[in-house]
Amino acid sequence: MCGIFGCILKEGNAAPLIHSSLKRLEYRGYDSVGIATISDGKMYIKKDSGKIDEVDKIVNLDDMPGNLGIGHTRWATHGAPLKVNSHPHTDCTGEIAVVHNGIIENFMELRAELQNLGHTFVSKTDTEVMPHLIEETLKQNPNLTFQQAVLASLKRIEGSYAFAIISTREPNKIICARNESPLVLGINGKGVFCASDIPAFLEVTNKAVMINNGELVILTADGYEIRRISDNSPVTRDPIKVEWTAEMAVKQGYPHFMIKEIHEQPETLRNTLRIQDHYLDLLATFLDRANEVFLVACGTSYHACLAASYMFSKLAFLPTYPVYASEFLEQCGKSVNIDSTLLAVSQSGETADTIGAVSCAQQRAATVLSLTNVIGSTMTRISRVYIGTQAGPEIGVAATKTFTSQLSVLAQLALKLAKKRGKISQDEIDCLEENLKKMPDDVETIVRTQEEKIKQIAKKYVDSKVFFFLGRGISTATAFEGRLKLMEIAYIPSIAFPAGESKHGPISLIEDGFPVVFICPRDDTHKTVIGNIMEMKARGAHIIAVVEEGDKEIESLADDFIEVPKGIPSILSPIPFAVPLQLLAYYTALEKGYNPDMPRNLAKSVTVK
Numbered sequence: 001m002c003g004i005f006g007c008i009l010k011e012g013n014a015a016p017l018i019h020s021s022l023k024r025l026e027y028r029g030y031d032s033v034g035i036a037t038i039s040d041g042k043m044y045i046k047k048d049s050g051k052i053d054e055v056d057k058i059v060n061l062d063d064m065p066g067n068l069g070i071g072h073t074r075w076a077t078h079g080a081p082l083k084v085n086s087h088p089h090t091d092c093t094g095e096i097a098v099v100h101n102g103i104i105e106n107f108m109e110l111r112a113e114l115q116n117l118g119h120t121f122v123s124k125t126d127t128e129v130m131p132h133l134i135e136e137t138l139k140q141n142p143n144l145t146f147q148q149a150v151l152a153s154l155k156r157i158e159g160s161y162a163f164a165i166i167s168t169r170e171p172n173k174i175i176c177a178r179n180e181s182p183l184v185l186g187i188n189g190k191g192v193f194c195a196s197d198i199p200a201f202l203e204v205t206n207k208a209v210m211i212n213n214g215e216l217v218i219l220t221a222d223g224y225e226i227r228r229i230s231d232n233s234p235v236t237r238d239p240i241k242v243e244w245t246a247e248m249a250v251k252q253g254y255p256h257f258m259i260k261e262i263h264e265q266p267e268t269l270r271n272t273l274r275i276q277d278h279y280l281d282l283l284a285t286f287l288d289r290a291n292e293v294f295l296v297a298c299g300t301s302y303h304a305c306l307a308a309s310y311m312f313s314k315l316a317f318l319p320t321y322p323v324y325a326s327e328f329l330e331q332c333g334k335s336v337n338i339d340s341t342l343l344a345v346s347q348s349g350e351t352a353d354t355i356g357a358v359s360c361a362q363q364r365a366a367t368v369l370s371l372t373n374v375i376g377s378t379m380t381r382i383s384r385v386y387i388g389t390q391a392g393p394e395i396g397v398a399a400t401k402t403f404t405s406q407l408s409v410l411a412q413l414a415l416k417l418a419k420k421r422g423k424i425s426q427d428e429i430d431c432l433e434e435n436l437k438k439m440p441d442d443v444e445t446i447v448r449t450q451e452e453k454i455k456q457i458a459k460k461y462v463d464s465k466v467f468f469f470l471g472r473g474i475s476t477a478t479a480f481e482g483r484l485k486l487m488e489i490a491y492i493p494s495i496a497f498p499a500g501e502s503k504h505g506p507i508s509l510i511e512d513g514f515p516v517v518f519i520c521p522r523d524d525t526h527k528t529v530i531g532n533i534m535e536m537k538a539r540g541a542h543i544i545a546v547v548e549e550g551d552k553e554i555e556s557l558a559d560d561f562i563e564v565p566k567g568i569p570s571i572l573s574p575i576p577f578a579v580p581l582q583l584l585a586y587y588t589a590l591e592k593g594y595n596p597d598m599p600r601n602l603a604k605s606v607t608v609k
């Protein structure tokens, strides 16, 4: 996730407006910033890594000539947050500048092809192929217009994008295009604007034009023209009036970041499926060679590790040890050695306990691999190899979209390792990959069909003094995550156990009306889970079951049930089954009158031990 903005003004310089609009998009990414303008047929670019204010202090972003320009605030996905990787990116001649939000999946092939044709690349980004591709298209077809060259280049791009592109060859226009990444236009009598989100231009206009997937837009000072990328046919679309306040707009109309981020999960899960295969392969190679593998993290990220330990064991027959990062030194410190591998998982990449565990492992010459959402964080700097979880900035303190992204990446990693080790059949691998691909749609279905119901369940149980969360097998991790979400934002003391353990003590707490949330995928644990539900019911518990659609057996036993789509393989079940629990926590917090985005005593990134 990054923020892009572009504008053509009838009068005055564009840079100050681009700068202030990027500030309003900073919630989409904030590790680097850059602006390109054109004046008198000449391209001007200022960019660097760092937050917008930090970069502005050094380069003065407002001080750039030209009534037309594009800007970018970055959340690194390919290439560390360094000046060289900051947008805008240019072609070899510096005539074309591009800002981009999204992931170009086939950038490695395109880059190799263009390099063979003599193009020089300076960054590690996927985006840089676009200006070179346009340059090459124009070189090979000198009669094409800038617009035609962009159109031809777009047809070679696979992946997601919102582009804004300018060229000194035709210095009076901006060309934009969209596939999957958001893009919206703004207009007023003084100019036209393109942006990732409405808040970027809400201060100057509330007249917006939504751009759809597969569309290209030509902006000039006089207006906009929309065309379909597939056949260049024109599209007519009138502006709409936006009624949001600036604050609502940053949250895209959602009342809180947490619910916005829960709803973003189909998109973020799609992004995880675009991770370059060779990164997964590299990580899987290290895991394959390891003598022992520790999965180390805190909080929600630890729950992803716990789920991953089932994935690695069941798919790749690799036993791993999930360890709370804060306990790593005491629990495993002495046994870690040169043959150990530590896979650290952290949304922020800055959690002190996790960094501490990594340092301990490094001192003992172990191999450190990591998974983080923040490229350029401490974690990426101290790991041998890392993968970004592609979820974009998460602002709500409670981790939601980053949890499901972590799970998706870990599942892909386990599958990669399974292939390497030849432990499960190709049919099984194919089936799991197919299911991973449809996960974004499954999550979309859950949110669309279950949200209202979950609101009612939250209302019904809001006064409960305590909650139980139970699951067996990999659903133990889901139960732990459900408990953490409810406790941290709704402040209801909650208990989670593997369902089988509950009868070894915790069951003594059960009395009439005690709410127990059961996680019930239709897997090998299903029958035993029914037994555990019966034990709880017999003692007066109220059962809230998260089940597969049409699971009549459990639905008939439960007081309330929430459904996820049918046929989810057990190993992937924590992804969809966690979503209703996020919603339950969110609506319970609202019922209690708490702000779910800022739970008391907590910080998004815990940088003290």
Ligand code: M6R
Residues within 6 Å of the ligand: 298, 299, 300, 301, 302, 345, 346, 347, 348, 349, 350, 351, 354, 397, 398, 399, 400, 484, 488, 602, 604, 605, 606
């Ligand atoms: O940034 P990290 O993933 O390392 O953070 C770990 C925990 O602090 C984090 O998951 C925390 O538990 C969240 N509040 C969970 O919602």
